[in-house]
Amino acid sequence: MATREEIIRATAELLAASETGEVSTREICERAGIQAPTLYRQFGDKDRLIATVVDEAFSRHLDPKRAPAPDADPVQVVRDDWDAHTAWALEHPVFYRLIFSPFVSGSRAAADAHAFLQRDLERAAAVGLLTVSASVAAQMILSANVGACLMIINRGAEFDDPSLSGRLRDAIHAQVFGDSVFTAPTGANAARTAADTEARLAAVASTLAALLHDDSPAAEDPAPALFAAPTDTDDPAARHARTGSITAAGTGTGKILSTNERALLLDWLERLSSAAPAGTNA
Numbered sequence: 001m002a003t004r005e006e007i008i009r010a011t012a013e014l015l016a017a018s019e020t021g022e023v024s025t026r027e028i029c030e031r032a033g034i035q036a037p038t039l040y041r042q043f044g045d046k047d048r049l050i051a052t053v054v055d056e057a058f059s060r061h062l063d064p065k066r067a068p069a070p071d072a073d074p075v076q077v078v079r080d081d082w083d084a085h086t087a088w089a090l091e092h093p094v095f096y097r098l099i100f101s102p103f104v105s106g107s108r109a110a111a112d113a114h115a116f117l118q119r120d121l122e123r124a125a126a127v128g129l130l131t132v133s134a135s136v137a138a139q140m141i142l143s144a145n146v147g148a149c150l151m152i153i154n155r156g157a158e159f160d161d162p163s164l165s166g167r168l169r170d171a172i173h174a175q176v177f178g179d180s181v182f183t184a185p186t187g188a189n190a191a192r193t194a195a196d197t198e199a200r201l202a203a204v205a206s207t208l209a210a211l212l213h214d215d216s217p218a219a220e221d222p223a224p225a226l227f228a229a230p231t232d233t234d235d236p237a238a239r240h241a242r243t244g245s246i247t248a249a250g251t252g253t254g255k256i257l258s259t260n261e262r263a264l265l266l267d268w269l270e271r272l273s274s275a276a277p278a279g280t281n282a
Contacts, residue, residue, distance in 0.1 A: 004042055007032045011053045021094045023050070051107070054095040058109035061088045065116040074124040075177055079169065081117065082145050086165045089149035097153060100146050114142055121176075129177055137176040144172045170199060205272035212266055 010032035014023045025046045029036055043049040061084075069077065089096040099107050121134040121141075130137055148168050151159045161167075257265065 007034065007039060007042065007049065008053050008056065011049055012057065015050065015053060015094050015098075016092070018094055021050075021098055050098065054098045055107050055109045057092065057095050058088075058099050058107070059112065062109060062112055062116065065112075068119065070123070074120050074127075075129060075173075077120050078117065078124070078141065079173065081120070082141065082165075082169045082173075085113070085145050086149055089153065093153045096149060100150060114138060117142055124177070131178045132176060140176060141172055144168055202273050205269045209266055209269035209273060212262065212269070 007028070011023065011028050014027055014031055015021060023046075025036055025039065028046065028049070029039060032039075039046065039049060043052060065081070099110055118134050118138040121130065121137045124130050125134045125137075132140070145165075145168075148165050152164065
């Protein structure tokens with residue numbers, strides 16, 4: 001008689017080969033060399049068997065997280081875990097879709113992933129690195145990570161930017177950890193500093209490109225306002241009053257740059273604003 005492990009292995013092989021995750025009881029029984037009553041006796045029904053298979057697969061992925069790493073940089077740990085989570089999802093799309101299906105609940109491994117993330121965030125909170133509670137931070141990060149993975153898996157033709165996951169990771173982490181975490185110039189934060197600098201450059205390039213398309217009155221010196229840190233009282237109207245436009249007559253580019261030069265500058269700005277920061281993963 002086939003063992004539980006043999007039935008699970010046979011089901012896992014069939015799921016991995018399926019594009020939709022649809023596997024019949026007959027296919028499972030033939031692959032495992034069993035009769036249907038054996039499957040029902042050990043797992044109850046096919047749905048419970050499949051839930052067990054995908055849950056155990058994701059649980060093995062999480063095994064390295066079961067032992068805490070108290071000396072590791074908690075921010076880097078959370079960052080690396082996002083990337084590992086995304087990589088596993090894209091390598092096992094059928095399994096991942098089933099684990100986080102809205103029709104499936106009670107996944108032990110999914111609950112473990114949430115718990116491990118919150119544990120690492122509590123370490124970050126203990127040293128003053130969070131801008132929100134560890135519980136809220138875990139919800140923000142996990143929901144964004146899972147959402148990104150599902151969109152890439154289910155609608156890959158539309159969500160085809162290879163840097164999407166990394167960009168979303170950095171955006172969410174900036175909200176959770178705050179800018180101060182990304183400014184240390186040495187040690188574990190060095191890579192984050194470089195990525196943050198490039199992200200700021202992309203943001204400034206995007207702003208400049210938008211201003212080049214603007215027809216509003218010019219400001220005498222928009223550059224300081226563009227590079228100034230935003231304040232809590234910033235709003236679009238106030239920001240526009242400070243920056244104005246760099247395209248209109250007078251001090252703007254309209255009388256400084258030729259049409260070809262302006263087009264070239266716009267091309268450069270578009271490239272800078274859309275370039276993926278160094279270290280950004282899919």
